[in-house]
Amino acid sequence: MLRFHGDAEIAPGLVDLAVNVRQETPPSWLTGPIAASLAHLARYPDPAEATAAIAARHGRPPSEVLLTAGAAQAFTLLGPALRPRRPVVVHPQFTEPEAALRTAGHDVTRAVLSEAHGFVLKNLEISPEADLLVIGNPTNPTSVLHPAEDLAALTRDGRVTVVDEAFADTVPGEPESLAGRRDLPGLLVIRSLTKTWGLAGLRIGYVLGPAELIERLREHAPLWSVSTPALAAAIACASPRAVDMEREIATRLAADRAHLVAALERAGVAVAGRPASSFVLIKVPGGESVRAALRERGFAVRRGETFPGLGPDWLRIAVRDTATSDAFVAVLSDVLGGSTC
Ligand SMILES: Cc1ncc(COP(=O)(O)O)c(C=O)c1O
Numbered sequence: 001m002l003r004f005h006g007d008a009e010i011a012p013g014l015v016d017l018a019v020n021v022r023q024e025t026p027p028s029w030l031t032g033p034i035a036a037s038l039a040h041l042a043r044y045p046d047p048a049e050a051t052a053a054i055a056a057r058h059g060r061p062p063s064e065v066l067l068t069a070g071a072a073q074a075f076t077l078l079g080p081a082l083r084p085r086r087p088v089v090v091h092p093q094f095t096e097p098e099a100a101l102r103t104a105g106h107d108v109t110r111a112v113l114s115e116a117h118g119f120v121l122k123n124l125e126i127s128p129e130a131d132l133l134v135i136g137n138p139t140n141p142t143s144v145l146h147p148a149e150d151l152a153a154l155t156r157d158g159r160v161t162v163v164d165e166a167f168a169d170t171v172p173g174e175p176e177s178l179a180g181r182r183d184l185p186g187l188l189v190i191r192s193l194t195k196t197w198g199l200a201g202l203r204i205g206y207v208l209g210p211a212e213l214i215e216r217l218r219e220h221a222p223l224w225s226v227s228t229p230a231l232a233a234a235i236a237c238a239s240p241r242a243v244d245m246e247r248e249i250a251t252r253l254a255a256d257r258a259h260l261v262a263a264l265e266r267a268g269v270a271v272a273g274r275p276a277s278s279f280v281l282i283k284v285p286g287g288e289s290v291r292a293a294l295r296e297r298g299f300a301v302r303r304g305e306t307f308p309g310l311g312p313d314w315l316r317i318a319v320r321d322t323a324t325s326d327a328f329v330a331v332l333s334d335v336l337g338g339s340t341c
Contacts, residue, residue, distance in 0.1 A: 001306040002099040014300040037232035050231040053238035063211040071192040071205035079104025084132035092309040093136040112309040118273035136164040138277040145276035166192035172250040204230035260325040287313035
C-alpha cells in the first residue's frame with residue numbers, strides 16, 4: 001500500500017479534501033509564461049536559466065540545484081545515485097521515498113514517530129550506521145513541523161540526510177526550512193512547486209545540496225526530464241514577487257487551518273499534534289466506516305492506514321476555505337453522532 005495516494009480517493013461530485021494541492025487557478029504571472037513556453041516546444045529543454053533562478057531564490061550557486069519532474073522524481077534518484085547500505089525512513093511520512101528505495105532494491109528500516117508524543121522527533125533513535133535518512137518537514141500526513149535544529153542534529157559525516165520540504169512553502173516565512181543551509185554535511189533538501197501553486201499536473205520540483213551530491217543525482221536523472229513549460233514555471237515561481245505571494249497564501253492558509261482545527265475540536269474530534277501545513281490529521285473511532293459515510297455525504301478524505309505508523313482510524317483532511325471546512329465538520333459531527341448511537 002506504499003503506492004496509494006490521495007488522488008485515488010477522489011471521484012466526480014465529491015468535495016476533494018483528500019489531495020493537498022491548492023485548488024485556486026494559478027496567477028496570470030505564472031500561467032502566462034507557461035502558456036508562452038508552448039511556442040518553443042520544438043527545442044529540447046535547457047534547464048540553465050531555471051536552475052540559476054531557483055539557486056538565487058535559495059542563495060546558493062546553480063551547481064547546488066537539480067531540477068526534477070516533481071519531488072517524486074527526486075526520490076527515484078536516491079537509491080541508484082547514492083547506493084545506501086542502511087537507508088532509514090522516518091514515518092509516518094509520504095510513502096514514495098520508501099517505495100522508490102525498495103524498487104531500487106534497498107532494504108529500508110523504518111523509524112516510527114509515536115502518537116503519544118504528537119509525532120515529534122522526541123526519543124527518535126536513529127542507528128549511527130544509517131547512511132541515508134529521509135524525513136519530511138512539514139510532514140505529510142501529520143502536519144507536524146520539526147524545528148530546523150532538530151533536523152540539523154540528524155546530519156553527520158558519512159550520512160546523506162534528505163529533508164522532503166514539499167510543503168515548506170505552506171508555512172509563513174519558512175522558519176524551519178533548511179533550504180539555504182550549506183553548512184550541514186550530506187544535507188539534501190527536496191522541494192516541490194506542486195502544492196501552493198496548484199501545478200500537480202506540470203511536474204516540477206528540485207533538489208538542493210552540496211554540488212558533489214547534486215552531480216551524482218544528475219548522472220542518474222533521465223535526460224530532458226523537466227519540460228520547457230515546467231522550466232518556465234520554475235523561473236516564475238523563483239521571483240521575489242512569487243515568494244512574497246507564497247507568504248501571503250501561507251498566512252491565509254494558517255487562518256483557514258486554525259478555523260478548521262477549532263471547528264473539529266468543538267465537535268470533539270481529536271486532531272494530531274500541532275498542525276502546521278495545508279492539512280490536518282484526525283483520529284476517529286471506526287475510521288473506515290466514517291470515511292465511507294463521508295463519501296456518501298459528498299466528502300472525499302484521505303485514509304490513514306496506508307501510512308506506516310498509522311491505522312484506519314486516522315484520516316487526513318485538506319485545509320480549504322472556511323465555508324467548506326464548516327460544511328465538512330457539520331457532516332462529520334453528524335456521521336460521528338450517528339456512528340456512536
Ligand atoms: C510530502 C510529499 N513530498 C513530495 C510529494 C510529491 O510532490 P511532487 O508533486 O512535486 O512530485 C508529495 C505529494 O503528495 C508529498 O506529499
